[in-house]
Amino acid sequence: MKFIHTSDWHIGRSLYGRKRYEEYEAFLNWLADYITREQVEALLIAGDIFDNTAPSNRAQEIYYRFLCRIAASPCRDVVITAGNHDSPSFLNAPRELLRFLNIHVIGSVSGRAGDEVLVLRNDQDEPEMIVCAVPYLRDRDMRRAEAGESREDKERKLVEGIGEHYRQTVEAAERIRADLGKPLPLVAMGHLFTAGGQILDGDGVRNLYVGSLAPVGAQMFPATIDYLALGHLHQAQRVGGAEHRRYSGSPLAMGFGEAGRSKSVYLVEVSNGQPVVTEIPVPCFQLLEVVQGDWAAISGRLEELKARDKSIWLEIIYDGDEIIGDLRQRLDEIIAGSKLEVLRAKNKRMADKILSRAQGEENLDDLDVNEVFQRCLEAHQVPPAQVGELLMTYNEALQSLYEGEQQAE
Ligand SMILES: [Mn+2]
Helix, strand or coil, X not given: CEEEEECCCCECCEECCEECHHHHHHHHHHHHHHHHHCCCCEEEEECCCECCCCCCHHHHHHXXXXXXXXXXXXXXXXXXXXXXXXXXXXXXXXXXXXXXXXXXXXCCCCCCHHHHEEEEECCCCCEEEEEECCCCCCHHHHCCCCCCCCHHHHXXXXXXXXXXXXXXXXXXXXXXXXXXXXXXXXXXXXXXXXXXXXXCCCCCCCCCCCCCCCCECHHHCXXXXXXXXXXXXXXXXXXCCEEEEEECCCCXXXXXXXXXXXXXXXXXXXXXXXXXXXXXXXXXXXXXXXEEECHHHHHHHHHHHHHHCXXXXXXXXXXXXXXXXXXXXXXXXXXCCCCEEEEEEEEHHHHHHCCCCCCCCCCHHHCCHHHHHHHHXXXXXXXXXXXXXXXXXXXXXXXXXXXXXXXXX
C-alpha cells in the first residue's frame, strides 16, 4: 500500500498582496501527475487545505478540479482533515457528495471517537489500511472550561484533552482492526504543534492557541500508530527523530523566510513491517529571494538576477549606513523591463531613524497583525510591565476572530 502524506497547502494564500493561484495550479498538476505515474493508492492531506475560512471562488475551483483529477486516477482514497486555517463547516459542506468519489472529509470532531476512523479498501474490496483522521482540535472542542480556572489549568486541560482524544480514537481503530482480524497498518493524522517542532521566521505558521501553551508532547501519541501524518509546521521534519512520525511541511514556500528551501511531500509504503518513507521533492514553481545589504550590495545582486531572465519575487531589506529616502523608486528603476518583482522593500535604516512612525516607507502591507499591534504599543509608550497582558488579550481577540465563524453557526 502506497500513500502520499502532505499538508499545509494554504490554497488562496498571497504574498504581500500577490496572488499565487498559478503556483497552486502548477503544484496540484504536478501532484496529480506524480500520483498517476507512480500508482499511488491513497492521498492524506493533514490540514490547512485553504489559507482562510472563506476561500475565493478561484481557490475552490483549483481544489475541486484537483479532486476530480484524483478521483479519475489510480488513487483510490483521499483523506482530508481540517487545519487551524480551515473552516470545518466549509470543508464539511460537500462531504456527502465527495464520499461517492472516495474522498473522505473530516472537518471537525463529532464527539464519537469512531467517526474519525476510516478503513481503506483495495480493488478487491478487502481492508488494507486504517486511518485515524483527526482534524485540528479546537480549544472549545476539547476543553470543559470552568469558572475561576487559571490560565495554567486551562492549558493543562487542553493538552490532556488532546491526548485523550488520540487515545480514544486509536482504541476505536484497534477494535475495528481486531474485528477485521487482519494486521492492518494503522495511520493517524493530526494538525498540531508537538514539542521540539521547528519553525522558521517568516514561514507563516500561525499560533494555535492563546498564551504560552506548551506544545503537545510526542509521547502522548499511542505507540500502536504505525505512521503519524502531521500538519501545521511548514518545514518538513521528523517528530522527535522518529522515522515514522512526520510533518510533511507545506509544498510551497509560505513566505520569504523559506526562500530557497526545498519543499516536499512524503511517499509512504506500508506493509506488515515498518513503513518506508521517501521524501519527494516538489519542484519550485516560483523563485523567491531575499536581497539584503547596503545599496551597492542590493543593486549589484539585482543586476545579477536580472541577467538570469527568470521570474523572481523579491524581498529587499536595505540596512546600509547611508539614508535613502527613495528606496522604492531606485529599485523600480533597476528592475524596470525585467522579470523581477519587488513584493516588499524594507528600509531598515529609515525605520530606525524615524522610530517606525507612519512617515517611513513602512506601510500596512509590510506588517503582519502582530507587528501592527507592536507598533501601536510603541506609539502609545505602553510600560513594559503591561505589555504581556495586552499581548495576551490581543491574541485572544485574534483567535476568536479567526475561529469566530464557527461560533456564529
Ligand atoms: Mn499551516
